[in-house]
Amino acid sequence: MPQTDTAELVVLLDDDGRTIGSAPKAQVHHASTPLHLAFSCYLFDDAGRVLLTRRAVHKRTFPGIWTNTCCGHPAPGEALQDAVTRRVREELGVGITDLRCVLPDFRYRAVAADGVVENEVCPVFCGRAVGQVHPDRDEVADHVWVPWQHMRAAAEFGWAISPWAAEQVPLLDAAGIGHRD
Structure with a gap:
């Protein structure tokens, strides 16, 4: 069930990936970001x-960095596929x-140059864009469609794309995603 409050909430998790509560997104991302x-x-x-996007420069975490198509957080009670569809549309x-x-168990922790931490259980989805x-x-400063081999090359240079995308691309390669190039 989607949230009705105006504050975007994120689902907090314990180390085993079980829901332990929620918190406002604006208060979660900092130097000691809890797992979510x-x-x-x-x-x-x-x-x-594949559609690459450049995060808006005012984003709290990893501003201005090139990354995968879309990232986000499901609202408490919202199915992940519904959250993906919602955020891509928005x-x-x-x-x-x-x-x-395609990667249901992906988890990562990354520290930005300013010390803000991402600490997420982050299932990875793939699909086809319509429209x-x-x-x-x-949310998005820029976007570009690129052949998968360009994404693969960017992942080899960790500084070229977001740290989560740099970790995800080799796993997606191993799963046979993006091999139409």
């Missing part, structure tokens, strides 16, 4: 290219077909 639930999504077009203005969870991209500039 998130998701990553990679969308492909009919040519097999951030990029596109729909999704063939959405599937033209119309990004919300409060």
